[in-house]
Amino acid sequence: MVNENLVKDAVKEPYKYGFVTDIETEKIAKGLNEDIIRLISEKKEEPEYLLDFRLKAFKKWQTMDEPNWAGLGYKKIDYQDIIYYSAPKQKEKISSLDEVDPKLLETFDKLGIPLTEQKKLTNVAVDAVFDSVSIATTFREELAEHGVIFCSISEAVKNHSDLIEKYLGTVVPASDNYFAALNSAVFSDGSFVYIPKGVACPMDLSSYFRINSGDSGQFERTLIIAEESSSVSYLEGCTAPMFDTNTLHAAVVELIALDDASIKYSTVQNWYAGDEEGIGGIFNFVTKRGKCLGKRSKISWSQVETGSAITWKYPSCLLLGEESVGEFYSVALTNNLQKADTGTKMIHIGPKTKSTIVSKGISAGNSINSYRGLVKMGTKAKGARNYSQCDSMLIGDQASANTFPYIKSQQPNSEIEHEASTCRISEDQLFYLQSRGIEFEEAVSMMVSGFCRDVFNQLPMEFAAEADKLLALKLEGSVG
Amino acid sequence: MEIIEKIKTNKSIDNPTEIQKICLDKLQSSPLPNPKSEQWRLSNKSKLSNFLDYSVNEKNPKFDTPFPNTSQSTIRLIIGDNCQINLIEENYSIKQLSEDKLVKYIKEQISCFDQNENWSDLLNLSLNCTKNTLGLKISGSEIPPIEIFSHASSNSFNAKTLVIFLEKNCDIDLLQVNLGKDNSSLSQSTFFCLEENSSVNHGVVSYGENKSNLLNSLNVTQQKNSEYNLGSLHFKFNYARFEIRIQQSEGNAKTNIKGMQITKKDEQISTFTKIEFHGPNGFLDQINKSLADDKSHAIFEGSIIVPKIAQQTDASQLSRNLLLSNFAQIDTKPQLEIIADDVKCKHGATISQLNEEELFYMRTRGITLSEASKLQLSSYFQEIISFIPVSKDRWDLLDKLLNET
Numbered sequence: 102m103v104n105e106n107l108v109k110d111a112v113k114e115p116y117k118y119g120f121v122t123d124i125e126t127e128k129i130a131k132g133l134n135e136d137i138i139r140l141i142s143e144k145k146e147e148p149e150y151l152l153d154f155r156l157k158a159f160k161k162w163q164t165m166d167e168p169n170w171a172g173l174g175y176k177k178i179d180y181q182d183i184i185y186y187s188a189p190k191q192k193e194k195i196s197s198l199d200e201v202d203p204k205l206l207e208t209f210d211k212l213g214i215p216l217t218e219q220k221k222l223t224n225v226a227v228d229a230v231f232d233s234v235s236i237a238t239t240f241r242e243e244l245a246e247h248g249v250i251f252c253s254i255s256e257a258v259k260n261h262s263d264l265i266e267k268y269l270g271t272v273v274p275a276s277d278n279y280f281a282a283l284n285s286a287v288f289s290d291g292s293f294v295y296i297p298k299g300v301a302c303p304m305d306l307s308s309y310f311r312i313n314s315g316d317s318g319q320f321e322r323t324l325i326i327a328e329e330s331s332s333v334s335y336l337e338g339c340t341a342p343m344f345d346t347n348t349l350h351a352a353v354v355e356l357i358a359l360d361d362a363s364i365k366y367s368t369v370q371n372w373y374a375g376d377e378e379g380i381g382g383i384f385n386f387v388t389k390r391g392k393c394l395g396k397r398s399k400i401s402w403s404q405v406e407t408g409s410a411i412t413w414k415y416p417s418c419l420l421l422g423e424e425s426v427g428e429f430y431s432v433a434l435t436n437n438l439q440k441a442d443t444g445t446k447m448i449h450i451g452p453k454t455k456s457t458i459v460s461k462g463i464s465a466g467n468s469i470n471s472y473r474g475l476v477k478m479g480t481k482a483k484g485a486r487n488y489s490q491c492d493s494m495l496i497g498d499q500a501s502a503n504t505f506p507y508i509k510s511q512q513p514n515s516e517i518e519h520e521a522s523t524c525r526i527s528e529d530q531l532f533y534l535q536s537r538g539i540e541f542e543e544a545v546s547m548m549v550s551g552f553c554r555d556v557f558n559q560l561p562m563e564f565a566a567e568a569d570k571l572l573a574l575k576l577e578g579s580v581g
Numbered sequence: 582m583e584i585i586e587k588i589k590t591n592k593s594i595d596n597p598t599e600i601q602k603i604c605l606d607k608l609q610s611s612p613l614p615n616p617k618s619e620q621w622r623l624s625n626k627s628k629l630s631n632f633l634d635y636s637v638n639e640k641n642p643k644f645d646t647p648f649p650n651t652s653q654s655t656i657r658l659i660i661g662d663n664c665q666i667n668l669i670e671e672n673y674s675i676k677q678l679s680e681d682k683l684v685k686y687i688k689e690q691i692s693c694f695d696q697n698e699n700w701s702d703l704l705n706l707s708l709n710c711t712k713n714t715l716g717l718k719i720s721g722s723e724i725p726p727i728e729i730f731s732h733a734s735s736n737s738f739n740a741k742t743l744v745i746f747l748e749k750n751c752d753i754d755l756l757q758v759n760l761g762k763d764n765s766s767l768s769q770s771t772f773f774c775l776e777e778n779s780s781v782n783h784g785v786v787s788y789g790e791n792k793s794n795l796l797n798s799l800n801v802t803q804q805k806n807s808e809y810n811l812g813s814l815h816f817k818f819n820y821a822r823f824e825i826r827i828q829q830s831e832g833n834a835k836t837n838i839k840g841m842q843i844t845k846k847d848e849q850i851s852t853f854t855k856i857e858f859h860g861p862n863g864f865l866d867q868i869n870k871s872l873a874d875d876k877s878h879a880i881f882e883g884s885i886i887v888p889k890i891a892q893q894t895d896a897s898q899l900s901r902n903l904l905l906s907n908f909a910q911i912d913t914k915p916q917l918e919i920i921a922d923d924v925k926c927k928h929g930a931t932i933s934q935l936n937e938e939e940l941f942y943m944r945t946r947g948i949t950l951s952e953a954s955k956l957q958l959s960s961y962f963q964e965i966i967s968f969i970p971v972s973k974d975r976w977d978l979l980d981k982l983l984n985e986t
Contacts, residue, residue: 170617478932480907495922498889504917506930513904513934522927523919 126314128187133180135159138286141186145255145289150266158275158285165279171442171473175384175411176347183349184317185287228253228292228308230321240304249333250295251306254322257293264295268326272355272392272419280351280386280413284320288353291321296331296362305561307336312372312383315344323354327362329395334365334561339408341373344381347410351386360395360422365403367560369568372408377466379438382410389416393425393454401428403559405568406443415473417446420454420485427456430559434572435468435500444474444505449482449515458489461553463572464500471503476517478510485515493523494552546573600687604707611696618697623880623912625849628820632766632794637708638737654725659732660741661713673721673751683716683744690772690800698855701798701824705770709740720748726970727755733765733793740768747779747807754970756784761793761818770798775807775834784969785813786976787821795821805833805860812968814978815850816843825854832860832891838867841965843982844877844909851880858891865896870965872958873902873909880912887919887926894921898928903961905934955983 129140138159142152167178228238228251244251250261258265275285292308312319327333341348350372356364366389375382385408391400402416418427429445447456456476464470472491493502504521526548534544550557550569557565597605613630614621656675658666668675678686687706694702715729733739747753759769767789775781787795795818803809815821827836842850856865871879885896900913915928935957943953959979966978 493917493919495919495924498892498922499920500922501918501920503919504915504928506914506916508900508911508913508930508932510902510904510911510932511907511909513906513909515904515932517930517932519915519930520927521915521917521929523917523924525922525924 126187126189128184128314128317131182131184131316133183133185133287137185141287141289144186145258147258148262151258154270154275155286158282161276162279162282162286165282167279171413171471173411173413173440173442175440178347178349178384180283182316184314185320186289187314187317189313228306230290230292230308230310243303247300247303248297249300249302250293252293254288254291254293254324257324261293261295264326265293265324268324268355268357270355272357272390273353273388278388281353281388284322284351284353284388288320288322291323291352293323294325294333294335296327296333298328298331300328300331302331302333305334305336307338310337310339312341312348312350315342315346315348318349318351320350321352323352325354325356325364325366327356327358327364327398329359330361332363335367336561337366337368339370339372341383343373343376347375347382347384349384349386350409352388354387354389354416356391356400358391358393358395358398358400358425361397362395363399363401364391365401365561366391366416368404368406369571370404370406370408370412371571374408374437374439375410377437379410382439383408384411385409385414386411387414389414390419391417391427392419393422393427395425396422397424397426398422399426399428401430401559402445403428403430403556404432405556405560405571406431406433406441407571409441410439412439412441412443414443415446417448418456419448419450420456420482421450422454423451424453424455425451426454428559429456429458429460430556431460432463432553432556432568432572433461433470434463435465435470437466437468439466439468441469442471442473444472446475446477447487448475448477448479449485449487449512450479452482453484454482455485456487458487458491459555460489460491461556462491462493462502463496463549463552464493464502465496467499469501469503471505472521473505473507475507475509476519478512478515478517480511482512483514485512487517489519491519491521492552493521494549495523495525549573598711600684600691601707601709603688603691604703607691607694607696608703608707611700614700615697620697620853620882621700623851623882624822625820625878628794628849632796632820633738635736635738635764635766638734638739655728656725657728657730658715659730660715660743661731661739666717670721673719673724675724675727676718678716678718678744678746680711683714686716686744686772687742698826699798701768701796701822702770702800704796705740705742705768705798708738708768709742713740714742714744716744718746718748719753720751722750722752724751724753727753729755729757730760731758731767731769732760733762733767735762736764738766738768741770743769743771745772746774747776747781749776749778751776751779752781754782756786756970758976759785759787759795759797761787761789761795763790764792765789766794766796768796771800773799773801773809775801775803775809777804778806780808780810782810782970783812785811785823786969786978787813787815787818787823788981789818789821792819793817794819797822798824799826801825801827803827803829803834803836805831808835810837810968811840812965812970813838813840814965814969815841815852816982817845817848818850819848821848821850823850823852825852827854827856829856829858829860829863832858832863832894835864836866837968838865838869839965839968840868841870841872841962842879842881843872844879845874847876849878849880851882854883855886856884856896857886857888858894858896859888860890861892861894863891863894863896865894865898867898868964869898869900870961871900871902871911871913872905872961873911874905876906876908878910878912882914882916883928884916884918885926885928887917887921887924889920892921892923894924894926896924896926900928900930902930902932903934904932959983
């Protein structure tokens with residue numbers, strides 16, 4: 102019999118990114134109304150159409166109800182008690198990294214994010230977002246040589262306004278859902294990527310989101326456009342300090358892939374999850390959606406979700422183009438009192454479209470981990486195929502794992518396969534490993550990592566190693 | 582018109598019984614099922630509200646289609662047909678429940694109802710008079726097969742209720758047949774209570790004619806070491822909804838379910854199942870098949886709930902669907918809610934059409950396309966039909982499915 106306490110002790114690694122950076126910030130007053138939205142827009146010197154976009158979204162948001170179908174049962178959010186814009190004070194214009202406040206650089210250094218020159222060897226371009234604004238984007242010149250635009254969305258609004266006007270809100274309309282409408286009204290910053298025709302992006306692009314202040318929400322927006330025959334791999338990481346209060350994070354990510362283009366979007370989400378009693382932690386309500394507009398285009402989502410007190414996130418693919426491909430690979434780990442409701446939507450519209458879903462959920466402690474996914478075959482999706490696999494692993498007898506797949510088909514000439522299973526860490530396997538001289542914790546971590554292997558194989562290399570380590574840390578002390 | 586208005590204007594409720602009063606009160610607070618609740622989200626609301634377009638028929642007119650001949654050994658009961666039974670044989674006994682006991686039991690059940698989930702039961706009980714309720718207590722062994730009929734007559738609404746207690750160590754074969762007629766609505770609620778060590782092979786066959794509607798609700802409570810096998814078949818209904826709720830009250834029980842629904846034209850047939858394990862060592866094996874053709878819509882939603890107490894549960898659920906037309910639609914939602922960690926639970930779902938390679942093979946062997954697809958369908962149907970208890974043989978179900986639907 103496995104010693105429950107041993108396993109429980111093995112998942113209790115403290116959150117190591119929980120420090121706060123003491124830096125002077127510029128914040129606007131709490132609350133949300135039209136004036137605040139005008140103020141945000143003004144601070145960012147936005148053109149008229151964007152202000153209109155925000156105001157329309159705000160009007161829509163006011164008429165909407167907060168969704169409660171996921172049954173996450175979180176404490177009611179007071180939207181008037183949140184600061185919607187917070188930015189570290191720094192010089193007006195920064196021409197190089199040397200001018201960035203050293204405290205900020207230090208923060209990202211502590212987080213292991215390579216902003217400084219000597220770390221450029223890693224060959225990953227980074228856009229670092231601190232609270233509401235983007236601090237720095239590396240490797241810009243190198244990328245520009247290939248015609249790739251990688252900058253913060255505020256800069257893109259100024260420098261590439263035509264692209265923003267053409268694509269913003271076309272994948273996730275402002276009225277899409279409650280949190281998308283809120284984000285559209287108050288989004289502060291985020292990343293913008295444009296890959297021109299025929300270009301395979303020479304390096305991985307990455308953005309790193311850091312929430313620093315406890316009373317401000319983070320509402321970033323990411324827009325990635327891959328023109329014909331181009332390809333890009335994009336990584337996203339997030340952390341936040343430990344506060345006793347809950348911080349709201351409502352992001353929107355829009356991806357657009359044209360003919361033969363491919364976008365790979367990977368996330369390692371490690372927001373602060375709250376303490377063992379469930380106090381504090383990030384409320385993570387994210388709308389991520391990709392549109393495979395072109396023929397043979399491909400969008401692949403891979404995610405490792407380990408943080409946040411509440412996660413509500415369904416990265417989706419709209420498969421419009423003929424023979425377009427959507428993929429979703431996910432590992433979601435919940436511990437203590439975390440609640441995660443995550444999954445994907447694969448909407449097959451065009452003929453011969455294909456999608457693959459692989460979801461692995463691990464729940465420990467008193468947490469709730471649900472997979473909720475939709476696979477829909479439209480009337481024109483002739484020859485479309487879907488394969489879904491959702492596995493859950495339960496650790497301890499207080500955690501719960503739910504699976505809610507919604508499957509709809511209106512096209513007889515299409516195939517959908519779905520399978521799901523639930524298991525626990527098998528005592529026989531543990532016993533075998535232990536009898537071979539492998540320590541208990543290592544054995545558990547080996548088995549969890551084996552369980553997630555299908556997903557980790559899809560992550561970019563640096564991420565895969567990090568994700569493996571992250572899971573091991575998160576799980577320390579919770580296997581029973 | 583709101584359903585509650587329709588119920589109120591219905592003459593049958595001039596002198597409501599106590600149960601009718603309770604149910605009407607409950608219905609009053611939510612006259613129509615809440616469309617936001619998952620169980621009713623996919624239901625076609627206009628078809629559902631047509632359900633009460635017919636006036637309630639308390640009498641039980643002679644059914645004009647002859648039932649298939651019965652063998653001597655089979656016990657045949659028709660709900661509402663002044664059905665009286667009191668059989669006490671050497672090995673077994675089948676007794677009718679007294680009205681007091683029935684009322685007491687049904688009241689207990691109502692107190693545990695969830696408004697959205699048991700809406701069909703509330704509707705049934707609020708419109709049913711005692712004449713159309715049959716309560717049985719069965720004990721012993723070597724019991725002959727039992728057939729129980731419910732039917733609706735044309736242009737009317739019929740509500741029938743069936744309560745069955747199966748005593749310890751009892752073992753039966755029971756076939757329940759629900760027949761709809763032209764332009765009719767049938768509401769059938771069944772309450773099944775299996776005591777320790779009892780076992781039942783339960784068949785539910787429901788089919789209608791033009792524009793017939795059915796709300797069929799089945800509530801089963803299983804005590805430990807009981808075994809419940811259900812084979813069900815629903816077809817030829819303009820609107821039909823089959824709700825199965827099974828509770829293994831102490832775990833340690835076995836449940837096998839094989840169900841099928843077939844929709845054509847613009848029919849909508851749905852199956853909802855909720856299986857709860859309230860003790861350890863429960864077992865479930867469930868398969869649900871749908872076939873949708875023309876402009877029809879078939880729905881399956883099945884949930885398996887495994888709370889912390891239900892360790893060592895072994896549950897599997899499979900939803901297999903055939904979509905045969907460009908205008909038909911299939912929705913399926915198998916779901917697992919698990920808290921116990923030492924369990925084996927899995928589910929699967931597929932939606933596809935008839936296998937083209939198999940068809941091609943048969944055609945190269947000189948079998949015509951229509952014969953070949955019939956062959957494929959019959960093998961698809963046979964898995965379910967063979968699970969329905971013995972007396973099905975007289976019903977030529979396969980023939981009905983292949984030729985009449």
